[in-house]
Every structure is written in C-alpha cells, then in structure tokens.
Amino acid sequence: MTGIARTASPETIGETSAIVAGFTGSIAYIAGGTDLIIALEQGFRPDMIVDISRMEALNFVEINFKHVRIGAATPVSALTKLNELHKGIAALSQAAEQFGSAQIRNRATLGGNIASAKPAGDLLPVLMCLDCHIEVLCRDGSTKKLALDEVVTDSGTTSLDNGDLITAINLPLQLGDNPISAFGKIGRRRELTIARLNLTVLADYQTETSLARDIRIVAGAIGPVPLRLKCVEQELRGRKVDQTFADDFLGALTGAVDAAIPGRYSQTYKRQAVMGLGLDVLQSLFGREFSLPACLRGMT
C-alpha cells in the first residue's frame, strides 16, 4: 500500500494522546478495519493510521442497575449476550446478533459503527433509542460527551474533529421501572445482509396492567441518519398493549415511512414491509403474538 506516511499502534490512552497531540495531518483510527480496509482499498489515504485494536482500555463492558458502559473497541460479537444481563438493552444484543457475518461481528467494533455513520448501520438506531452518550477523547487531551445525533450528522458524516477518538459508549437505562427493548431488521437475506429497514423500540412496560407507560421508537435506513419516530411514540405512550395498540402502531409506522421518504422508489415497498418489521419487533418486545394489522385481515 502506498501513500500512508505514518502508522502507530499505541497500547494506552496516554500513548495515543502523545501520538496524536502534535500531529497536524489527517488521522484515521483503525480497530476492526471492516470499513476502513475497504476505504483504503478504494484509495482513501489519511496521513496517519492509528491502530487502537491493542488498547485494552477500549475493550470492556461495565454494567450495573443504572447504566451500561461499553468500550469503543469492543467487538460486536461481545454485545450479543448483554441481554442476559439487562433486558433493557436486549435490542443492542439483537442488533449485534444480526450484524454482518460471524467474521465481521468478531472484528467490527461498536465505536467503528458510530464513526462510519452509515445510513444502514444497524447499531446506530439502537444507540439512539437507548439514548446513549458517546465519550470522546480530543486531540488536545480533553474529553467530551455527546449524544448520538450530535455525533452522526449525515450519511457517512460525523461532527468529530480530526484526531477525536471515541473511547466509550454510555447507555443510561433510565426509562422507568421496567425498561424492555427489541430490535428487528429487513435485509435482502437472513444473514450477511445490509438493512433495508430496521426498527428499535424501548418501552417502560408494566406487566400487571399491560401498560406501555413510556415508549421510544427509532427507525434506521429510511434516511441519512437514524430517525426517532416521535409521532408514533405520542400515539402509543401510556396505552394498554393489545391488538388495537398493535394495529395503531403498524398504521403509524406506515405513516412515518410515508413522511420520511415521500415519492422515493422504495416508499411503496417500505411502507408495507415496515408493518412486518413492526409485528416482529412487537412480538419480540412483549413476548406475545399479535394478529395481522386490521387493514390486512380483510384480504386473506
């Protein structure tokens, strides 16, 4: 490979800071390399590549009642079992399970998925739905904490400055007494597939009364960045979870797709497909079956 002036492979945060502090050229961090290697193949040439895959301080999962904190270089495969620790982040595990292929899950990292900012990045809608905070180490050694939509600003674009390093992701787990979450996606194939549409739902669910006291819904791959569906949330917040809830949820999802991609070629497909996705996510979230949406029941 020609044209890479410098590479570095620090093992600690301190070393990293020392390497990037005085460097004025463009810096690219590499962890799993599942996106960067392809970019390099296609001619991307940063002035320096900093390999962070050897930094143990970036590869961890901390969990307690209040929050989950995950190192940015934690591989996606390490996220697949988190639901066993807290069902509020089941969506993250489900998204991790369906992420790429086994080989990609073993290499790709949570921080890398944020930095790549792909419209179809499966983890991004989950992180937005779970209201994550992203910890960033700046080139001058200072740190900042940002929300996902403050970092991912457009397709393939972040607000991060040259040399900024995502170090950790915080998930607060603060939605009421009983936060539960679920994720689903539609791709061309069952595995090794890029999402054409994905959906994350987080709810504060009171089991005894079947009430969804609070709800957050984020869709991916229907815009350049994950889209929070506030109008769908409004319609469902505080309601009893029953078939009418499901019908209204699916109807609202179709409306949200219509609003998000009006006139787009994929609109006619996605406005129907989102109902299938919505049903899958509801069933996973509440652990019960729902019937076909009302508008479909007549056509069988």
Added chain:
Amino acid sequence: MKHIANPLPILDGHEKASGQLAFAADMKIAGLLHTKLVFSTVAHARIKEISIEKALGIPGVAGIFHHGNTPDNTYNSTIWFEDQEAPQDEQMFPRTVRHVGDRVAAVVAQTQEIADHAAGLITVEYEVLPAVFDVVSTEKTCMENAGSDEVSIFEKPVLEATFDYGNYRAAFDNAELIVEDRITTPKTHHCAIENHICIAMPQDDGRILIMSPCQSIFAVKFVAAKAMGVPASSLRVVKTPIGGSFGGKAEPVLDPLCAYFAKTLGQPVSICFNRNEVFTATRTRSKAIGHIKTAVDQLGRILARDSDILIDVGAYCTGGIFLPDSMAQRLCRLYDIKNQRYRGRSFYTNTPPAGAYRGYGSPQIHAMSEINLDHTARRLRMDPVEFRMKNLIHPNSVDPVMGLEVGNSRIRDCVEQGSSHFNWRRRWSASGKGNRFRRGVGMACATHINGCFPGFHEATTVTLLLREDGCIDLTCALHDLGCGSNTVIAQIVAEVLDILPGQIEFSEVDTDICDYDLGTRASRMTYIAGEAARRTAMGLKEQILLAASLMLNCAVGNLVMEEGKVSGNCEPGRCVSLGDLALHESVRGKLLTTTQTYRATANPGSYAAHFAEVEVDILTGAVKVLDYLAVHDLGRAINPQLVESQIHGGIQMGLGYALFENVDIDPDSGCMNADRFSRYHLVNAPEMPPVEILLIEKGEPTGPYGAKAVGEIATIPAAPAIVNAVNHALDTNLTELPLTPERIVDACRIP
C-alpha cells in the same frame, strides 16, 4: 465395480484446501509486468481523444495501449476452432465503445500500484452516441431498419432461429384453453471465486506463451491469434488451475490483450481483474423475454405451444449466435407436443456482453416454459404434477425438430418418484391462506444436452501410457473447472484397468502436448471425455494383455488383470505387475501406450425434476425456501459425492436466479447497479434449504458405464420450481425474475 459409483473425494481437493495448489495469481514470474485497464464510463460513444501523456510520464510505466496503437482486427471470442464462423464485432480496443465497462486503454507497468495510478491519469473525451439498454427497443429499431443496407451490424438482429411443426394454428383455433404469459429472466453474473486473470510471456523460440484459467486452450489460441493478427502457431496456451468458471471463463476476454502486450513489450505481462471489473467487463447470462402460449384441452393434454423469445446479448455478439438455437433444442425434448412453433431472436443492447453461463439458454427457456405450464395447470385447476405426467416424453423418443433420439430419458420416473417422495399431493393440497406467512409448493422439469453432437467437432482424443511405476499418464486437453471432472475420468480409467484412481496422472493442459479438444462446455465432460477415456483404457488393456500373454506365455483369454497386475492361470502363481510389464517392454524398445479419438454418435438428454416448498411473508415479501428435493436422471452416478456437490451448487445458483440475482442495468445511464457483492446478492449458506437428492440410475447405453451429465442441468429446474412455489403460495402469476421482495409486495399490495 470397484471405482464406479464410489464417492471418492476430489483428487486435488487436499492440495486446494491446504493452499498448496498454485493458481495463476499465485505464480511468481521474474520481471512480470502488471496491467490496469481503463474502461468506458459511457454506454455508447465515439472516442474523440485519449490523453496519455501524464500517465506515460509516471516512472515504471512500460507501455500504454489503446485503439491508436493496437491491431484493429475484429474477432468473436466465442469461437473454439480456427475457421469457425461467427460475427466479428469485438476489437481489443474499439474506437467506438459500446457499453459502460468497454475497454478504452490499458497501462502496463512494473507494479500493480503504478499501473493503477497511471491509469487514473488517462483522460478520455467522448462523443456520446444514443444508447439502448432494453432489448424491446432494439427489436423495434431493427424492425424499422429491416431492408436497409445503411445500418451497422449492431442495428440488426444477431440471429433468428425458428421451427414450426405440426399444425399449431389449427390446434390453437380448436383449443379449449389457451394460456399466455410474458416471462422475463434477468441478466446475471457467474460469481466464480477466482477473478479473471491472464499471464503471457515471450518464449525463447519466439512464440508467446499464454497461461490462463480457461475452458479451452484451443479457443484461447484461436481467438488470440485472430485478434492479434498472427498465426495461431505463434501462440502456445497452457491452462492454469481454475477457481471456478460456470462459463464465465469460456470466452477469452483478457488473453488476446495480454498476449499482445507481452509480444510488444518483450516481457511477461499479467492482467488481473478485480471483482468489480469481472462484473462489468467480462460476461453475463443473457437477459431474455419470452412470450409463451400453450393450448390445452380440458383433460390436460397440451395441444400446441407457441414461443417467441427475445434475447439480449449485450454489446457484443459473443455466443449470442447460438442462444436462439440452443433454446429451441431444449423446447422439444421434454414434452410430447404435436404442434409447436418457436421463434428465438437475439439482439444487441449497450450493456455488458452475454456469453456462456451454466446451461447456455436452458435456464432461461425452461424457466419460461415451466412457469407457463404451472400457470396452465392452475387455469385447468389441475395438479401440476398430474398435468406434466400427461405430457412428458417417454424413453427413446425422437425430438421432432432435430430428429435426434433423446436416449433413455427417465423424466417420468423423476416426476413420479419425486412427487411421491416429496409427499407432493398432500403438500400441494394444503392451503396456506389466511396468514401473514403463506406456504406453497412448486415443481419444475428440465432437460439438457450431453455434448455438442451433431454440431462441431464433437470428439475427444485421449492418450494413455503405462509407466514403469505402474501409474498411467493420461494426456488430454481436459479442463476441470473445479467440479471434479478429472476425478470422474480417473475413476473410469481405474475401473477399466483395475488400478487406483490416484495412479492416473494428468498431463499439463498445453497446446504443445494435447490433441485438439473443444474444452469444457455443453455438459460434455463425463459423457464425451469420459467415454473417450473408457475406450482408450480398453485399448490399453488390450495391449497390456497382449504383452503379458507373451511374457507369461499364456493365452490372453486365460489372463486376469487385477489390482495392478496381470496373472495367468497357465502356471499357478505366475503374474506380473503393470510396472514390471512396462519395464519389460521398454527395454525391448516398446511403450505400452495408445491414443484414441472418440467421436460422439448421440446426444441423449439428461433430465431432472425439482420440488420446493416455500414460505412467503406477504408483508415484507421475503421468501424462505423450507424444503427441497432434486431428482435427477443421469444414467449412472460415476461419483455420487461429486454429483451431490453439483446439484447443491446448482440449486444455490437457481435459487439466486429465482429470488435475488440481477446485475440491474440502470435504465438511464447503462451503469451496472449491482456490480459488487454488497449489491449483487447470492444465496448464502443460511439461505439454503435442506436439500434431498434422489438419483434415477437406469443407464444410458452410449454413456461411459451408463453415465450422462449433471453439471449444467443441476441449476436449470431450480428457479422455475421456486417461482411456481411462490405463485402457489400467493395464488399469483408472478413472471418477472427475480422475485424480489418489492415484486412480491406489489402482488400482495394492501388495498
């Protein structure tokens, strides 16, 4: 039988799996130069100017080639013998580019990086011409141009093939039911693991040596000679191990260029395509649009059929001249139809050229006819299995168009045994309505050829030599594409001579060593090359017995050839090993060797019926294939393990054809949208259903040990079986392949 019907692992499997086998890209050649091609970014244009000065100034650039400094000979890359006639419309670097991805220039340099960099500095000025991306438009233009002498060959039909027998008109007039469909099949791509590559170098004797993974060394030689304007005798071609082809490497795309560069620069040169280049600048499966009309009576007898097929060959003719005829051939070897008309026409478009691809027209024509037959059965309210059984041909039928016998065709057995094994009746009657997930079953039949008989040069020449170590040297231009044809041939020779398959050593596939051969095409390896090997081995056995008879002083009739030795019952215990016999003969100045040419005398059909069960999600349009049964009439399985692998691979390809695969040419720009694996979706392992295989082994009299082909037919019935299953599940008549989620959702649209 010791070696026939033995599931022997592929002979070079270990070498491949352990990475020891050197493919062309692994070869280390001193002083090798590397190439980067510059491709057209527009679909149709005259090249006004190419600016190469900046690129020439890059240190390490050895040469830059374009239409201004290369031969402008026209050629057709589909030919496989020297004087074969085919429209000559290709050039190394045409002055007028005809598709996005057409060749504009090439940079040859000391390293790939330098070549890539320099190629990026070449600028091209185009005078853009009108481009056509759909074959229906070309057909219209051609009809308007008919009779005019002014138009170029690109504005005329490539070829029209027709047949017409019986009285289809009367049959249609009297029919109780006529079912008509317009069915389209997509332009698809081979996706072999190994990308296209070629290495060429000057030899000391002044000739150019071409080394490439190819399907016919002689095709490479004749195509390259034609393009370069040199005698074929000035070229030597050696086949390298091939990492998959499926027809994609049947036509020499890179070889003429590579040989010319090596000759001009006097140095070894390689051209190695990346995946994107393989997609856009090699070959595809032709897109086809068929109007099929079937007339039946109420009892389900097919009275007549009319097929009108438009074939999109893309920017260059290549094998487009054969497609209309090969499709025709398949249409009259499957069902007993007394009145039939066919018209197949191929036309140019400004899209990447079509070429050979597993099945050569069969997947297209069988998808069309089998989808239409299922539609007909639905309209008759008849079980599609029952409907087919009323119309399928019987063994030893004669096809009404070519007059060829179809041989011991066992398609009826395939359908009968398959439907019973699959519990077809029960599954077909079960209705999947009322749910989000709808289940359905589908089946399809198919036939394919065994070799090129009665066409060109359908013969194979094999030389066998018994060595002093008891092993056999086999010399023949055999192109094993990775599916194990060499293993099968070794099993056949081993069976005749009663030695081990591992004792047969295959020669280099080299135009200096091997006799002329068509190469691997037309499902001819087992049936033709296998029979040639069997007959040659019989000849060698005769010689061995004669020599042993003299040495052991025992009449040939009293000799037994067994486990690598010959023993006689004249003197108990007296025997000679094959190696010692060869040694004994060689000191007397004799070699135990024979060369025989086998010319085919028949072209029986291979047959198959595939059965599938699917589940369709009416909300997302996703299709899950739940269960699959493939029944094949292949005469006899020489190697059941390789047969199984061929069928599994064929199903994987056919499922993709039905549900996912399409290179997707942009209707405005002519660019290929699905020009990479993130956009071109192959069926991967999690998508594969459980596959069961049932073989009908009733023997083909003209095949080696009764065997006939399986390689191409394995993929042919898969796509229509899946489409028919989806239509059964949804009670729809979807006829545009692939059945993408969008197309399915369109058919299940919420009111």
